[in-house]
Amino acid sequence: MPTYTAPIRDFQFLIDHYLDLDTHADIPGFSEARALAPALLEESAKLCEEVLQPLNRIGDMQGLKLEHGRVITPEGFKQAYQTYIDGGWPTLTWPTEFGGQDMPEFLNMPMLEMVCSANLSFGLTPGLTHGAISLLLKHAARDLQETYLPNMISGKWSGVMCLTEPTAGTDLGLVKTKAEPQADGSYSISGTKIFISSGDQDMSENIIHLVLARLPDAPSGTKGISLFLCPKFMVPGGEQNAFSVGSIEHKMGIHASPTCVMNYDGAKGWLVGEANRGLSAMFTMMNAARLYVGVQGLGVAEAAYQNALSYARDRLQGRALTGAAHPQKPADPITVHPDVRRMLYTMRAFTEGGRALVMETALMADIAHRHPDSAAREAADDWVQLITPIMKSYLTDGGFETASTAMQCFGGYGYIEEYGAAQYLRDARIAMIYEGTNGIQAMDLVGRKLPFETGRYASRFFHPLDAFIGAHAGDAAMAEFIKPLSKHAKVLQQATMWIGAHGAVNPNDAGAGAVEYLRCFALVVFAFIWAKQAKLALALHDQDPAFYDAKLTTARFYFDKILPGTFSLLASITAGSKSTMAGEL
Numbered sequence: 218m219p220t221y222t223a224p225i226r227d228f229q230f231l232i233d234h235y236l237d238l239d240t241h242a243d244i245p246g247f248s249e250a251r252a253l254a255p256a257l258l259e260e261s262a263k264l265c266e267e268v269l270q271p272l273n274r275i276g277d278m279q280g281l282k283l284e285h286g287r288v289i290t291p292e293g294f295k296q297a298y299q300t301y302i303d304g305g306w307p308t309l310t311w312p313t314e315f316g317g318q319d320m321p322e323f324l325n326m327p328m329l330e331m332v333c334s335a336n337l338s339f340g341l342t343p344g345l346t347h348g349a350i351s352l353l354l355k356h357a358a359r360d361l362q363e364t365y366l367p368n369m370i371s372g373k374w375s376g377v378m379c380l381t382e383p384t385a386g387t388d389l390g391l392v393k394t395k396a397e398p399q400a401d402g403s404y405s406i407s408g409t410k411i412f413i414s415s416g417d418q419d420m421s422e423n424i425i426h427l428v429l430a431r432l433p434d435a436p437s438g439t440k441g442i443s444l445f446l447c448p449k450f451m452v453p454g455g456e457q458n459a460f461s462v463g464s465i466e467h468k469m470g471i472h473a474s475p476t477c478v479m480n481y482d483g484a485k486g487w488l489v490g491e492a493n494r495g496l497s498a499m500f501t502m503m504n505a506a507r508l509y510v511g512v513q514g515l516g517v518a519e520a521a522y523q524n525a526l527s528y529a530r531d532r533l534q535g536r537a538l539t540g541a542a543h544p545q546k547p548a549d550p551i552t553v554h555p556d557v558r559r560m561l562y563t564m565r566a567f568t569e570g571g572r573a574l575v576m577e578t579a580l581m582a583d584i585a586h587r588h589p590d591s592a593a594r595e596a597a598d599d600w601v602q603l604i605t606p607i608m609k610s611y612l613t614d615g616g617f618e619t620a621s622t623a624m625q626c627f628g629g630y631g632y633i634e635e636y637g638a639a640q641y642l643r644d645a646r647i648a649m650i651y652e653g654t655n656g657i658q659a660m661d662l663v664g665r666k667l668p669f670e671t672g673r674y675a676s677r678f679f680h681p682l683d684a685f686i687g688a689h690a691g692d693a694a695m696a697e698f699i700k701p702l703s704k705h706a707k708v709l710q711q712a713t714m715w716i717g718a719h720g721a722v723n724p725n726d727a728g729a730g731a732v733e734y735l736r737c738f739a740l741v742v743f744a745f746i747w748a749k750q751a752k753l754a755l756a757l758h759d760q761d762p763a764f765y766d767a768k769l770t771t772a773r774f775y776f777d778k779i780l781p782g783t784f785s786l787l788a789s790i791t792a793g794s795k796s797t798m799a800g801e802l
């Protein structure tokens with residue numbers, strides 16, 4: 218049976234040192250958050266390890282039922298959700314005026330990751346509600362906010378996003394669902410949505426659907442889509458709204474997450490934001506959601522890695538290439554084999570690097586939201602804009618790759634369901650597809666984020682990177698990290714210039730290399746992160762030698778074995794689109 222232990226020590230390192238919170242102590246809420254962190258880490262670990270993790274396999278095996286039009290979640294999920302909301306967890310980051318605690322996002326991220334490690338299916342319902350709340354806070358009229366936000370923030374009600382239709386997936390300009398204005402100021406919504414996560418469930422008391430639909434006179438395409446709020450149960454009144462679950466999809470993974478076909482048959486809804494501007498409002502939710510989906514990849518990877526590591530320590534097979542390491546045993550543990558070590562360090566470099574990226578991005582989002590100085594807010598927001606597609610895509614690709622590598626460490630046992638490695642692999646796969654496929658994230662990076670104001674977003678990454686390299690140029694202890702960092706940053710700059718120059722002439726050149734470019738960018742982002750972690754490990758080493766030795770070992774592995782991937786990616790990017798676009802498919 219798989220187990221999970223929350224990586225509290227690593228989170229505490231990031232909060233105490235990596236985020237450099239001393240330089241931001243005057244930002245509202247930061248000092249309080251820092252003081253609260255140790256207790257919060259302990260409490261969230263307890264909930265995830267003791268309540269959510271034991272339900273993960275139950276959820277996978279039992280799946281969901283549709284009874285009398287109602288989705289029934291697996292045994293224990295409803296009680297676990299109640300425990301989660303009783304603990305006040307959903308309220309952490311939201312404004313106090315609606316019942317929140319107004320804490321920064323960086324304090325929320327550890328809990329998000331832990332929930333995804335412990336039970337991804339469970340995590341989807343609060344995760345989507347989080348995105349729905351951020352949308353309503355930004356775009357809904359005051360009366361809608363007052364009616365819905367307090368109960369959504371407490372977790373009593375959940376929120377879901379309803380975009381996809383049978384013929385409208387990536388291309389939401391094809392949405393057909395209709396919205397007819399009514400005399401009372403509401404709208405009547407009719408149409409079918411598919412793949413709606415948590416479209417129905419029995420854990421929250423009400424479910425607030427945010428639905429994309431077209432008004433009668435709307436222009437075609439993306440400029441004619443509006444956004445509507447449709448509660449499952451009317452507020453006030455409690456009558457059931459005119460929508461229903463058509464079916465629950467049978468999926469490869471996340472078996473305890475209800476992915477629903479939803480039929481809206483004249484459902485009552487209210488316009489959110491301006492008419493015909495629904496897609497841009499929905500993007501508020503999607504941006505928050507994309508960061509969260511990145512955390513899903515990371516969370517599953519962490520759980521898969523932990524189980525592979527503990528299995529590898531116990532599994533005795535073969536002897537070390539240099540002679541028996543444990544001659545008294547019938548064989549050595551497989552951790553002596555270079556290939557198994559490669560797999561374990563690859564996973565660790567991903568999870569610890571990814572965790573630092575998530576925490577840093579959360580901090581940037583907090584600065585963008587809370588800093589008193591508008592220039593600082595803008596700079597931090599630029600960074601979040603740039604990193605969002607990278608984080609969504611690289612962390613979810615890496616989540617699946619890590620789950621697959623973890624399975625490989627188990628050998629044949631990994632393929633047998635009881636060991637849990639198979640569930641992590643199945644669960645991790647979806648995160649590469651939803652919230653904008655990873656291919657679309659790459660197009661977002663090369664098509665929107667790079668060209669924005671002639672490289673304004675990209676400069677928010679390259680300038681601090683150059684400054685860091687410059688500041689450590691004469692630091693002998695850091696040379697083993699700074700030299701490759703500088704070398705591979707140049708590779709990324711070369712790739713960036715190539716994409717910029719060739720993409721402007723032939724967009725297919727940018728499109729054909731976009732996924733490789735995003736990966737190349739991510740490798741350098743991770744290199745920067747690992748160099749900063751290495752610097753801290755060198756400085757703080759004597760405080761906790763075992764922890765910081767492990768950091769340095771993983772950093773060295775990253776620089777030696779993973780970062781050189783930029784060379785092959787550059788070769789692929791600069792090969793352009795000729796062979797890709799040739800021939801008939």
Ligand SMILES: Cc1cc2nc3c(=O)[nH]c(=O)nc-3n(C[C@H](O)[C@H](O)[C@H](O)COP(=O)(O)OP(=O)(O)OC[C@H]3O[C@@H](n4cnc5c(N)ncnc54)[C@H](O)[C@@H]3O)c2cc1C
Nearest residue numbers: 378379380381386387412413414476651652653654656657
């Ligand atoms: C389990 C699950 C849960 C989901 N939850 C929700 C939910 O809660 N709410 C919701 O609204 N939707 C949800 N979805 C839908 C999900 O967001 C879509 O499946 C996803 O956006 C892709 O759309 P599609 O499946 O129609 O694929 P398509 O859009 O048909 O894409 C097929 C392939 O073509 C590529 N492609 C398409 N267009 C382009 C382009 N312009 N450039 C380059 N490549 C392109 C894609 O990257 C992909 O590889 C969920 C899906 C699943 C499976």
